[in-house]
Amino acid sequence: MSHDTTVADAAVEALRGAAPTAYWTDRVEAPGARASLDGTIEVDLVVIGGGFTGLWAAWQATERDPSRSVVLLEAEHIAHGATGRNGGFVAASLTHGLTHGEAIWPTQVAALQKEGDRNLADLVSAIEGAGIDCDLRRAGKTTLAIEPWQVDGLRDAQALGEKYGVPLELLSRDEVRADVHSPTYLGGLRDRTGTVLVDPAKLAWGMAAELERRGVRIFEASAATGLARRGAGLRVSTEHGGVDARDVVIATAAYPAPLKRLGNYIMPLYDHVLMTEPLSEAQRASIGWADGQGLTDAGNQFHYYRPTADGRILFGGWDAVYYFGGKVDASLEQRDSSHELLARHFFETFPQLAGLRFANRWAGPIDSTTRFTAAYGTALGGRVAYAVGHTGLGVGASRFSADVALDLLAGEPTSRLRYDIVRKRPFPIPPEPFRNPIIQFTRHSILAADADQGRRNLWLRTLDRFGLGFNS
Incomplete structure (x- = not known):
């Protein structure tokens, strides 16, 4: 049996019995229903x-x-x-990151970065001032290179952060693996101030x-x-x-x-997420992750993941699925292929957690625009x-x-x-029947770029030129 088959089988088994609900809201502490307007x-x-x-x-x-x-x-x-x-x-950025901000609003990105920093500080102050218990942690985030071509991208991002006064720490392969123990990491970029974590x-x-x-x-x-x-x-x-x-x-x-x-401006994209069962003490020790920061890949198609207050790991992202006509419906919140792919990626990232099971699996529509x-x-x-x-x-x-x-x-x-x-509003999205093939072709191009050292084809370069795109 090949390694890929073994990981795929383990992913399917780990999902067996996972509740088809969003972990955050499917808990006993959820408040009771409020009255409807009458x-x-x-x-x-x-x-x-x-x-x-x-x-x-x-x-x-x-x-x-x-x-x-x-x-x-x-x-x-x-x-x-x-x-x-x-x-x-909870990120400070208002521009979907500095790189995107400089590309679209080069003369205003410095001011927008300061605006975002102030907004995040005021948001945290408001939450704490009201005494809201939402497991708020100033843990920051590490962006991870999992392909060689992404390492150069992290260096460029650090230089851009320095240009705008954003302190970012470049980590070598050994440094990032010593922090969070995964054989897939080739480098990292640690941001200690631009992101806080909450129980949403x-x-x-x-x-x-x-x-x-x-x-x-x-x-x-x-x-x-x-x-x-x-x-x-x-x-x-x-x-x-x-x-x-x-x-x-x-x-x-x-x-x-x-x-x-x-x-005209919104394309609903379904994002998929898994939540593990609580890790044992030995499992937690096997992955390190002492700071408990948020983690995300550096690719165009990426994962985001973080620990929770009760010792679980949330693992989401990668697939961003659009349904014809911009359909939004509860029936779309379970997609076996996307959840199984996520589970497989999880065990490739943390092979030492083989045997861990997922407690919840869900998806939901993101209101994406052409400029993010x-x-x-x-x-x-x-x-x-x-x-x-x-x-x-x-x-x-x-x-x-x-x-x-x-x-x-x-x-x-x-x-x-x-x-x-x-x-200025984002560029409008063409109506159906043109919208779906454009989005699907763009998604195919993004996958192809990640598989080809990040090289973007003519279509993606054209979208970049006009500040357009497709992302979750």
Whole structure:
């Protein structure tokens, strides 16, 4: 039997019995369901979407004006979407990394980096100030080279960090393997300040509880089914009621929004994740990882992984799957081929953990855009503001986006509104039937580039030239 067959069989066995649910939200400490909206109410601000962008929008609105009445509408339950399905990496970057930021916004990336650093510091301060227990750790992140061509990329990234005052430590193969014991590592780039780790569901639940203490009303199972002018304000309709409001923030991520134009910018990409059972003391010792930092590969197709407070390992990424028509449905959250591939990669990374089993397997749609960063704008005479499309770095950027949306509603210029990342929207995504073949060809090209020393074909180079792409 070949080594590949042995690893593949071990991956399938390790997945046997794994719960088809997101670990973060499928726990006994999950809060009970909140009531849905029944009837019509009137408020100053209604926020549509109970993920991080919506939660931060309500949070920042109460910070700016504690007397403002705010309602938050969530179609499912708090932390249902990407907010409760991600890896819990909270990054300072607002530009999907410095390399991407310099390529797209070369004259503004320095200011955007400082803006992101400030946003992360303020986010941590807000969480700690409110006493939210979400296992927040200032552990940072290490980016790993697992192919020889990626080592040069780490050197380039360190040099770019030095240019913009971001301290990054280049690690040799021996140094990175001494830190985290994997035979696949060829080098590393340690960032100790630009990322914190959280339990994302606990953070969302804690934020929601704090918002209710501030007087924000949260309604679950209350999808916004309509949005229209009503007198001097707006009416947001739900199945069993409605909200009359002066202003609206739309923060629906990859899920359907009452503003149809957002579909021009969002391509829902399904990201897949595994969570192991708790490691034994001997298993933990076998992998090192004393700092417990987040880890990610340096390739175009990459993994992200991190330990949890209860001794498990979350392992996700690699596949970013688009379904024709931008379909978003619970039936797409289990994909054997993607989960088995992840499990195989896990045991290739940590062969010493052979026999460890996975407790949970899940997937969820990421609201990706053609430039990897959010789309912002207004509608209905400036009474509606939206912030959607955070791709894979939304846990931290969502707070910045919430402030942008509130700035847009206020109609007053702020430092945030001067950036092109806010002023200019991503390039629209072609409609079907053109969208699917373009995305699939791009995905094939990315896989081919990783298999060919990172060499990007003409199609990818053309996309790079115009700041376009495909990523989770």
